[in-house]
Amino acid sequence: MEFTFTLKYQLDPSDNDLIALVERLGASGCDDAIVGTGQPGRVALEFIREAPSALEAMASALSDVSNAIPTARLIEAAPDLVGVTDVAEMTGVSRQNIRKLLIKHVQSAPVPVHAGVSSLWHLADVLPWLQQLVGYQYPAAVVEVARVAEQINIRKEAARVDHNVGAFLSASA
8 A cells, every 4th residue: 555644854963965865865765755855954755655554654764764864853754733724725625614613513523732823633533533524535544644643743752751740640640
């Protein structure tokens, strides 16, 4: 099956030769990725990778990037966090339509990760909700990739949790 996803990284200052970086990525197995280097100190790789599952596709891509750029730090796996505009673009409807659905069905809507002027949700929560609510259809691979990207991001952030805070949160849950 074919899976499309993006991995975004913070580069070490020593990785400033972008041509060499792209060559290392290609030699390391990332020849199925479009490499974006527009933001200084960062690199984004949009993969279209064949694998039996999204987990295997993303795990192999993470390993390939790690081999090519061992000092790079993962910022984000995508698609994961989305706002109203992102969801509207994916569904082909207006932002207003998505906002109306979120307001009208607030009890069944996914809980946002960030609630504010620009609320954010995990895409893996939004897609099944929209499919059940109004019948929007998404390829299974999109939902699978979104779920794996969410788990990668959660795991990456969980590593940052202070041991004392983590113990407190576990005790109070």
